[in-house]
Amino acid sequence: MNTPQAVVLLSGGLDSATAAAQAQADGYGAIALSCRYGQRHSRELEAAGAIAQHLKITQHFIIDVNLGQWGGSSLTDAATPLAQDGSDTASIPATYVPGRNTVFIALALSLAEAQGATAIYLGINAVDYSGYPDCRPDYLATYQQLAALSSRVGVEGQPIQLVAPLVMDSKVDIVRRAVQLGVPIPLTWSCYAGGDAPCGRCDSCRIRDQALITAGYPQWATPNLAPTV
């Protein structure tokens, strides 16, 4: 019997790496998909490659889809400053990229259908849920309906399943799960900025570092982490 295949959206961050390892632990052969969407730096794509190699994922697709060309986010627009030290207090952060998850999941559906994969693993989680509209459980449930209606396999057989194993996890839960699954945490890259080392100041670094410390792995936190209150 053939091993079932799952597409994993691998950004290079901790969450997507954990989702990839979870797919393997659940018995799937993982096909990685990373998107060059106009992000400020290529550091996270390099991380995705290193993680795929570590997890022995042999098929890793990288697709260009330059959402940055029409602007709308501080993550793709170099003219918009990144928030630091928790100053981005809007209900939806400036780092939100319009439609990004909708585009990425659509690409994963296309790849899954073309390659005969039966599931898509997503690193979407509860921390993002608080700010990004396209990380919520009702969003995913609606996308699952769309997946069933949109594809040849959905019409003719079983729809491709969207699996978001971390969706209700806290960042500390994710760190613990990552360790259990053997995720190479030091290879993952979560910082919004580029450079040789994570900045330790952007929202993504702050949430990650706090979780690593709380979970008992301060050695993996950014060296220049600001003291916690």
Added chain:
Amino acid sequence: MNTPQAVVLLSGGLDSATAAAQAQADGYGAIALSCRYGQRHSRELEAAGAIAQHLKITQHFIIDVNLGQWGGSSLTDAATPLAQDGSDTASIPATYVPGRNTVFIALALSLAEAQGATAIYLGINAVDYSGYPDCRPDYLATYQQLAALSSRVGVEGQPIQLVAPLVMDSKVDIVRRAVQLGVPIPLTWSCYAGGDAPCGRCDSCRIRDQALITAGYPQWATPNLAPTV
């Protein structure tokens, strides 16, 4: 008061050109979006540019999103022959590109949100409906729900509206509407193959040519149209 803006997915074919003209007739400023998705030829993108120019659309985005890299369709895979003369009788044609409309609409949502457009016009129609799963009204209705959940504007205000003015039209209806709206039909390109002139034999040419003749415009049909039964 500012003119409301609508993103139009402009493939270069008759249907999307008609949808673009309809958006303008409905009072929208049109922002065109075309996708280089790995199709066999660039002829339809050239047509999209010519149509945009004719319709005085000043913003025309072209995005690379190479769905052809993972295969799955005769439209992107040069090794798979194109069906001719109606021989493609499968319930879903081999020219179906997995997830294509799902990806294109996701990209349009991203562009619309980034640019502040309030609607997306789609040339999806009832002829495609018969074979392609991602052209059906229930698919569009579900995507509308997703659009409301996925975006900053959907969460904080009015969701972006998906408008498919041709969805229940026959091809003959579309030709008549195109003529009424002043669509430059000879500039549009519907043929699945490339080349200087349409082949007149692929499914897309056959449906278009038959409709042009029925609507009373045989001068726009492919010269080498096969005699109809």
